[in-house]
Amino acid sequence: MAIPLPAAPYRKYVVIIVATTIAAATMASCGVGGGSRQASSCGSPGVSADEVKIGVVYPDAGSLGGAVAAARSGINARLQLANTAGGVNGRKVSYEWRDDSGTPQGNDQAVRALVNQVGVFGLVEATTAGSGGEDFLRAQGVPAVGLPVESIWSNASYQNLFSFPSSFDGPPVDTFGRFVRAQGGTRAVVVTDSTAVSTDFSRKVEQSLGAAHVPYEPVTFNPKISNPEVLAEHILKSGADVLVVGLGGDDVAGTVAAVRSAGAAPKVILGVSGYNKSTIQNYGRAAAGLTTFLKFVPFEARVPAQRVYLKAMVDYAPELQPPDQEVAYGSYIATDLFLRGLAAAGSCPSRQSFITGLRAVTDYDAGGLLAGKVDFSHDGNAADNCYTFVRVNQSGTGFEIVPNATPGAPNPSTWCGEPIPQ
Secondary structure, three states: OEEOOOOOOOOOOOOOOOOHHHHHHHHHHOOOEOOOOOOOOOOOOOEOOOEEEEEEEEOOOOOOOOOOHHHHHHHHHHHHHHHHOOOEOOEEEEEEEEEOOOOHHHHHHHHHHHHHHHOOOOEEEOOOOHHHOHHHHHHHOOOEEEOOOOHHHHOOOOOOEEOOOOOOOOOOEOHHHHHHHHOOOOOEEEEEOOOHHHHHHHHHHHHHHHHOOOOEEEEEOOOOOOOHHHHHHHHHHHOOOEEEEEOOOOHHHHHHHHHHHOOOOOOEEEEOOOOOHHHHHHHHHHHOOEEEEEOEOOHHHOOHHHHHHHHHHHHHOOOOOOOOOHHHHHHHHHHHHHHHHHHHOOOOOOHHHHHHHHHOOOOEOOOOOEOOOEEOOOOOOEOOOEEEEEEEOOOOOOEEEOOOOOOOOOOOOOEEOOEOOO
16 A cells, blocks of 8 residues: 655646745745755664655545545645655655544554554554554554544643644633624623533633623523524523524534524624535525634635645645645644654654654644644643634625734734633
8 A cells, every 4th residue: 555645747727826935935944855964774663764654544434434535635745745845854755554444443453554564654644533543652652643633632641642733622711702802792692502512612612701701601402403593582682792602513504594594693603613615505694704713724814834735735636626625734734743743853763753853842833824833842732722713704605714903912813812720
C-alpha cells in the first residue's frame, strides 16, 4: 500500500492564483522547506538520508469510509506542497497507509502494522477510532497527530499525541457569554435534547452565559416529537432574546426555521452546528441569523493561508470537489502540524526529539488557518479560548463572519475570552 504522492496535473484553467512569495512565507512559518540543508542518514525508524516515511490511518471502508474520503486529499496536498518546497530539513516526506475501518480493534491492528512491519517514523490519523492503538503508540514512543474528534488527543498522559483544538476542548470559557452580550442579548433560552453531546455543549454555554451575567433557562426539546410552536410560544412568554440550540446535525437549522415560522424572532441564535452547505440549500432565508462557532478560520475570511490551501488542493488533489470540505481542511491542518513537529525535531530527527520539539511550540496556528494559537507546552494540547463566529446572512444565500468590534480585540474575525474558574 505504498502511495506515491501525485505530481501536479496540467490544468487548462487556473482556479486560484497565489504569489510564490505567499506560499514561501507560509512554508517558512511552519519551519518546513529548506531543501538546501545537508541531510544525513539517521538511526531513527523511517528516516533515511533523503526521506522520512510516515504512516497514515483512516477508515477506507465501513460506515465512516465515505465521510472521511476527503481526508486523504488534504493529506496529499499538504505533503506535496512541502515536498515541492524541498521537504523538511532536506528530506522528502512519503507515507504508507492502512485502513482501520473506523473501529478501535481495526485501529490497533493498523498502527501496529505500520510501526512494526513498515517501520514508519510517526503517524497521521484521520479517524474516529484513534483510541484503539494509542496505548501501543505511547508504549513505543511513537509520535502521532490526529483529528480532534476523541478526548484521547488532548489527554495529558499521552505526551506523544498531538492535535489542534476542537470546539469542545478544555474547560468552560466566557467567550460565548461575551459574544452574546456584544450582540445585545440579555436573556436566553437554552435548548437541549438530553443527549451527551447536546448536554455537554449546553452546560458549557450556560456557564459562559452566567459568567457574562446573562440569565438563561434550560429547555428540553426533541425536534422529532416536540412541537416547535410550543417552543416559540415559550420563548415569547419568557422574554428571551437569545436562543441557544444544542441539537445535532440539521436539527439546529430545522428548529430555528420552525421557531421563526411560529412567530419567535430572537436577537441572537447560537447553534452547536450549522456551518455547512445543507443549511443554505435546505433552509435559506428561514435560517437567517443562525450563528455557530469554529476553531478554524472559515473560508469567508479569505486569509492568505487559505489561498495557499486552495491552490494546493487544485494542484495536488484535484479529485476533491469542492475543495473547501471540512474533513479535507482538518486533515490538511493535522498534516501541517506533523510537519511542524518534524521540523522541530532537527536535522537528524528521532521520535523523542519530535515529541520534545513540538511540546516546546507555544504559538501554533497552522500559518493562520486556526482561530487562535495553540500552546503544546502545557499538559495535553492546551486549547485556546478563541472562536470565529459565522452566521447565515439575511438573504439566506451564504455565511458571513460576525465581526468583533470590541475595543482592543486583537483580531476583528476572532472572539476570545477567559476560562471560567471551577
